[in-house]
Amino acid sequence: MDLFERLSNNKGTVSSALGKELAIQVLAGDDLMLEKAVELTRYDLDNVESKNIRAGAAKIVEIVAEKSPELVAPYLESLLLALEAKEPQTRWMVIRSFGFCATMNEAAAKEAMPYAQKYIKEKEGLCIAGAADLYLGDYGTLSRENTAYVLPILLEAIETCVKNEEDWIIESLIKISAHMKGDEIDQVMPFLMQYSVASKKSTIKRVEKFMKCVGVRPKERWGKTSEKQ
Secondary structure (H helix, E strand, C coil), rough: CCCHHHHHHHHHHHHHHHHHHHHHHHCCCHHHHHHHHHHHHCCCCCCCCCCCHHHHHHHHHHHHHHHHHHHHHHHHHHHHHHHHCCCHHHHHHHHHHHHCCCCCCCHHHHHCCHHHHHHHHCCCCCCHHHHHHHHHHHHHCCCCCCCHHHHHHHHHHHHHHCCCHHHHHHHHHHHHHHCCCHHHHHHHHHHHCCCCCCCHHHHHHHHHHHHHCCCHHHHHHHCHHHHHH
């Protein structure tokens, strides 16, 4: 049975398990399967009935991109069209793949930026907005220039943050923290202050991690101008 046939019946809990199984085959050296999976992420884009095929292929690509980004990086331009898929599942897995591969193919990774801005603005759902946030962090962490580029988009995400999106925004702020200047840290501090006493311990830990990364001691300097320049 070829990849297309296997993904045609790709639904529910079977979907994730199948994606992991097939990704393992790619990681073991099946380059042809990866090439076919990339192709299928953009298969029959206007047909909602084909979403299981696209999403299943995107799952394979995402897993491989996270584990071995060098394998997926050469295919980023071929994956761009998949960012226009009707179903959010395909789009969020593909844009995460762009983030994972940013270190390997920075120029191609940047081409997904308009899509990230669109997903953040439209707030179609937490998963896709959060994936866009994380992509910004992955791209922004590469350099000071990249950080300056993505920060205004993250500030937009902060302004329109939906419930539980804060975790992924903060995660991205942690990623770019090494390149942030003092005035930029001050810009995000009011947002972080909101979650210093969040109901979720994982959110508080993320806030504390950011503060530690930028050299701000929460108890002594919370909300004050940072010393980092």
